[in-house]
Amino acid sequence: MSLKNVRLEVMQLLEKKIDSFMNDFLIPVEKIWQPTDLLPHSESETFLDDVTELREIAKDLPYDFWVVLVGDTITEEALPTYESWLMEVEGVDNESRNGWSKWVRHWTGEENRHGDVLNKYLYLSGRVNMKEVEQTTHHLINDGFDIGTGKDPYKNFVYTSFQELATYISHNRVAQIAKKFGDKKLHKMCNLIAGDEMRHHLAYSEFVNQIFKVDPSEMMLAFQHMMKLKITMPAHFLRESGEKISTAFEQFSTSAQKLGVYTAMDYVEIMQKLIDKWEIDKINGLTDEAEKARDFIMRLPDRMKKISERLVLPDQTHIFKWVQPALIK
Numbered sequence: 001m002s003l004k005n006v007r008l009e010v011m012q013l014l015e016k017k018i019d020s021f022m023n024d025f026l027i028p029v030e031k032i033w034q035p036t037d038l039l040p041h042s043e044s045e046t047f048l049d050d051v052t053e054l055r056e057i058a059k060d061l062p063y064d065f066w067v068v069l070v071g072d073t074i075t076e077e078a079l080p081t082y083e084s085w086l087m088e089v090e091g092v093d094n095e096s097r098n099g100w101s102k103w104v105r106h107w108t109g110e111e112n113r114h115g116d117v118l119n120k121y122l123y124l125s126g127r128v129n130m131k132e133v134e135q136t137t138h139h140l141i142n143d144g145f146d147i148g149t150g151k152d153p154y155k156n157f158v159y160t161s162f163q164e165l166a167t168y169i170s171h172n173r174v175a176q177i178a179k180k181f182g183d184k185k186l187h188k189m190c191n192l193i194a195g196d197e198m199r200h201h202l203a204y205s206e207f208v209n210q211i212f213k214v215d216p217s218e219m220m221l222a223f224q225h226m227m228k229l230k231i232t233m234p235a236h237f238l239r240e241s242g243e244k245i246s247t248a249f250e251q252f253s254t255s256a257q258k259l260g261v262y263t264a265m266d267y268v269e270i271m272q273k274l275i276d277k278w279e280i281d282k283i284n285g286l287t288d289e290a291e292k293a294r295d296f297i298m299r300l301p302d303r304m305k306k307i308s309e310r311l312v313l314p315d316q317t318h319i320f321k322w323v324q325p326a327l328i329k
Contacts, residue, residue, distance in 0.1 A: 006218065007090050007091065007152065007154060007215075007218070008090055010153075010214055010215050011090065011091025011092075011100065012091065013214065014211070015091070015100055018099035018102065018103055019099075021203060021207075022103065022106060024203070025202060025203035026106050026107065026110060026203075027110070027199075029109070032110065033113070033192055034113060035113055035116045038188060038189045038192070039117065040054060051124050055126050055127075057181075057185075060183075061178070061181050063317065063323060064256075064258055065174075065259060066127055066128055066322075067252060067255040067320055068170075068174060068256050068261050069118070069122070069174060070122065070133055070320070071252040071255075071256070073115060073119055073122060073133065073137075074133065076114040077115035077118075077137045077141075078137060078141050078145075078234065078235065079108060081141055081144050082108075082234060083105075083108045085145070086156065087101065090151045090152065090153055092153075111196070113196075114193045117189055117193075118189070118193075119133075121185075121189065127323070128322050128323050129321060129323070129324060132240065132320075132321040132322045135241040136239065136240055136241065136322065140238060143237040143239070144237070145232075145234055145235075145236065145237055147159050147232055148225075148226070148229045148232065149226070152222065154208075154211060154215075154222035155226055158208060158222055158223050158274075160200070160204040161207075161274060162226070162270055162274060163231065163234065164197050164198075164201035164204055165197075165201040165205075165270050165274075166231075166233070166262065166267075167194075167197040168197035168201060169261075169270075170261050171190045171191075171194035173260065173262070174186075174190045175187045175190035175191040177259070177261070208278060209278055212278060212283060217287040217290035218290075220286060220297075221289065223274075223278075224297055227271065227296070227300055228296070231267070233249070235249060238252060251318035254313055254314060255317065257313055263308075264308035265308050267304070267308070268301050268308055271300065271301050275301070280294060281294075281298060
């Protein structure tokens with residue numbers, strides 16, 4: 001049987017558990033928070049006073065913070081790209097609306113709220129150039145992304161397991177910084193987003209865990225492939241208006257590192273957490289090729305840690321069109 005057919009068979013096996021996965025890791029629409037719960041209500045008589053208060057508190061947040069918050073927002077707003085990618089994965093059949101396509105649609109529904117609430121906050125804050133933010137989001141959706149997984153569900157689930165944990169860390173750290181500067185609304189908002197990301201991480205990492213039980217060698221090879229390739233962030237094609245795809249994502253990442261929101265060491269720690277979660281050292285019944293893949297994976301965190309320790313960040317901070325210093329003084 002071809003690798004493609006084996007993967008499809010495994011996906012069909014796991015699909016039988018989709019309803020329990022959705023019950024365990026997703027929250028019904030009527031029970032989960034919505035952006036309106038966290039922002040000034042436009043229909044309220046106190047709306048203008050509430051917005052004025054929000055803007056006053058926002059004035060104290062520093063430049064790099066706004067760069068990171070805008071970058072996080074743009075990443076969340078580019079959700080149509082991510083959904084369209086996942087709908088192409090082997091075993092996900094949107095035409096027949098099978099269990100996996102149902103999962104992707106409901107996961108998208110939860111994720112969509114993140115960009116929605118962050119965008120509204122940015123708009124109300126008056127601290128950023130919303131036209132530039134909107135153009136960057138538009139470009140990112142137009143440009144799409146390539147995370148190196150193809151249509152392989154095993155590789156895609158490794159990617160989403162890693163990425164959801166990375167976004168949890170980022171939103172959680174932003175929440176902590178917002179709290180430090182007295183922005184209780186933004187703290188709560190980012191804290192709730194982080195909670196969603198953690199639930200989604202637990203879901204995708206459980207999918208990988210289930211696959212390891214039935215197809216350990218191929219799952220190990222897929223894990224190795226993604227670690228060799230290195231996990232690229234969804235917004236790695238980030239660009240500003242009038243610019244080509246080049247260094248914008250690196251410049252955004254520099255701001256995130258300087259702020260301590262997401263660092264090279266976080267990348268290494270996520271890798272180690274996945275190794276521990278999936279108990280890579282204890283998996284049995286591997287082929288010789290998969291055993292070599294396991295050896296590579298087990299050694300990788302230490303190698304990556306040494307590289308991250310030598311990383312030197314540029315002194316100069318890039319000035320983005322999204323966040324002009326005059327707007328945050």
